[in-house]
Amino acid sequence: xxxxxxxxxxxxxxxxxxxxxxxxxxxxxxxxxxxxxxxxxxxxxxxxxxxxxxxxxxxxxxxxxxxxxxxxxxxxxxxxxxxxxxxxxxxxxxxxxxxxxxxxxxxxxxxxxxxxxxxxxxxxxxxxxxxxxxxxxxxxxxxxxxxxxxxxxxxxxxxxxxxxxxxxxxxxxxxxxxxxxxxxx
Numbered sequence: 521x522x523x524x525x526x527x528x529x530x531x532x533x534x535x536x537x538x539x540x541x542x543x544x545x546x547x548x549x550x551x552x553x554x555x556x557x558x559x560x561x562x563x564x565x566x567x568x569x570x571x572x573x574x575x576x577x578x579x580x581x582x583x584x585x586x587x588x589x590x591x592x593x594x595x596x597x598x599x600x601x602x603x604x605x606x607x608x609x610x611x612x613x614x615x616x617x618x619x620x621x622x623x624x625x626x627x628x629x630x631x632x633x634x635x636x637x638x639x640x641x642x643x644x645x646x647x648x649x650x651x652x653x654x655x656x657x658x659x660x661x662x663x664x665x666x667x668x669x670x671x672x673x674x675x676x677x678x679x680x681x682x683x684x685x686x687x688x689x690x691x692x693x694x695x696x697x698x699x700x701x702x703x704x705x
């Protein structure tokens with residue numbers, strides 16, 4: 521009689537996903553999504569670039585942040601993890617970047633860019649997880665409507681603290697020290 525085969529963990533399944541897929545383990549369920557559309561990627565790239573100069577690099581702004589695209593955030597190692605479109609950490613809380621692709625320090629800010637396949641999960645599954653683990657700020661971006669909602673976590677509940685619509689300069693918490701251009705073309 522042979523040894524029974526060991527079932528693969530959700531993280532092992534996630535690591536074996538084919539190219540072109542992004543996996544997250546949220547509330548005990550593996551969520552797999554295709555790579556985002558060009559519009560989604562463009563908005564994320566532009567928004568990250570706009571925030572990088574004053575907040576990450578410290579050019580004409582306060583600096584003091586790490587701003588990163590699609591980090592693998594482990595709230596519980598290999599059990600609860602998210603891959604937000606953008607995330608930011610205050611350098612005083614995370615003085616150096618990890619050696620590999622796994623981030624174990626909870627971000628201070630997360631940005632989720634809505635797409636038809638992710639918008640519902642972003643609001644109904646991810647927001648409660650982010651609140652429970654102490655993410656302080658979340659931006660929800662709708663690239664079709666050209667709206668950015670800024671939410672703040674107060675005692676585990678999300679409160680709207682700002683909205684930017686259209687091509688106006690952004691001054692949304694936690695990046696309200698310097699106005700940055702909107703990400704819309």
